């Protein structure tokens with residue numbers, strides 16, 4: 001009895017404290033703008049939806065476009081995306097532009113019903129109100145699909161949705177995007193896309209124990225699913241041999257002199273970056289490669305180094321020639337539009353070697369970005385090579401093909417086993 005009273009009392013205090021907190025912090029009030037049915041606005045919204053890759057998350061495999069229900073695995077449970085078609089009962093048909101903006105930018109249109117940050121409002125707060133309104137026009141112009149939400153499978157206490165409001169208070173920014181005055185328009189456009197709709201940091205920025213992006217390490221690399229989304233800050237990209245032109249090509253086609261996009265990055269290219277204008281891809285590359293000066297492609301320097309045939313790592317060289325050179329070429333040159341080059345490949349230049357080892361062990365599925373560009377599968381070598389052989393092979397390809405080969409640490413069999421565990 002006494003215990004019940006204590007528990008009850010504590011619960012009351014918690015509810016009162018929460019109520020006070022919600023009332024004080026609240027959801028920033030936003031004015032409603034009338035819904036535009038102007039075809040130009042709808043077209044602008046469609047483009048912005050591609051830049052935000054709304055399709056990937058909001059369409060289930062084999063499901064109706066934007067009707068939601070796609071499972072997103074998080075360390076705290078599985079979240080199912082929402083139906084964002086204009087159906088008034090199960091979709092967003094009952095929203096207005098103000099509530100749509102609050103959901104996009106703050107992840108909540110009421111303190112009692114916040115979204116989980118699986119929806120990247122943690123990046124979308126950088127989206128302007130004008131762009132949010134255009135997105136709303138686009139989504140409201142599409143076909144309404146009646147499809148009720150799939151219940152989430154979150155572990156306690158994360159299944160208590162209102163708690164997310166406290167999470168937002170601690171970790172989510174509500175600050176709108178601000179231009180950096182001493183940078184030009186192209187750079188600022190790139191910053192807007194990368195930090196906002198492009199939500200690159202959601203994969204490329206490391207997270208803390210509460211699953212929030214660590215802003216002090218913005219874009220410094222993180223593990224997402226099978227692979228590592230590498231450090232894409234300017235000096236890191238520069239160190240791995242990227243130029244602006246390489247990046248623009250990579251975003252357009254999924255392939256470049258620095259190698260091809262795979263895993264989640266392949267999807268980001270195919271569903272989003274590939275659909276952007278050349279100018280926007282250039283803006284993104286300009287922002288990412290903000291290292292100043294001209295940036296010559298470093299591919300040629302790498303090929304020149306290959307003239308030397310006698311190599312100290314004989315085992316690695318023999319393994320390369322017998323297992324890899326058939327597809328990637330004896331000089332690592334690859335085959336145009338069919339096999340990515342390994343000479344100058346940025347995956348080889350990542351210091352920890354995680355993606356290189358994982359790709360080698362697990363292989364990659366075939367990929368087609370465009371009509372003219374299709375990669376066949378990359379075979380898995382897990383059952384054909386020992387950890388020691390993979391280490392020799394990795395050390396060999398890194399030393400002869402990576403633009404920063406001389407600076408990379410040597411990998412051992414134990415590290416290979418650890419990466420694959």
Ligand code: HEC
Pocket residue numbers: 048049052053054055056057058072079080081082083084091092100103104114115116117118119120135197
């Ligand atoms: C990384 C995955 C992801 C991306 C990308 C994404 N969303 Fe979401 N979105 C979600 C998830 C998951 C939810 C449901 C969250 C929840 O239930 O708390 C959601 C919820 C929403 C909601 C709230 C719906 C409602 O009725 O409460 C809106 C609106 C929305 N998203 C719009 C968008 C738009 C517009 C874009 C593209 C600019 C977008 N989302 C991109 C994952 C995503």
Ligand code: HEC
Pocket residue numbers: 258259260261262320323324325326327328338339340341345347348355356359360364365366367375376377378379381393397
């Ligand atoms: C049968 C042909 C084939 C063989 C053999 C092969 N690869 Fe690949 N490899 C590919 C293809 C195709 C891709 C691109 C796959 C994609 O992006 O979908 C690829 C991708 C890669 C990548 C990822 C980098 C990038 O830019 O996509 C690495 C690293 C790699 N291969 C290393 C190796 C190594 C090391 C060997 C030998 C152990 C090897 N490959 C053997 C065909 C092959």
Ligand code: HEC
Pocket residue numbers: 193194198199200201202203204224227228229230232240247260261262263264265266268273284288346347355
């Ligand atoms: C859903 C997760 C995800 C999102 C979102 C994402 N990336 Fe990636 N990215 C990855 C992964 C995983 C890799 C590693 C695989 C590869 O190299 O293709 C990668 C690789 C890259 C690379 C190649 C780096 C190298 O040296 O090989 C670049 C450049 C890049 N991403 C830029 C971006 C930009 C710009 C955005 C935002 C517009 C973005 N990414 C959004 C997951 C993501």
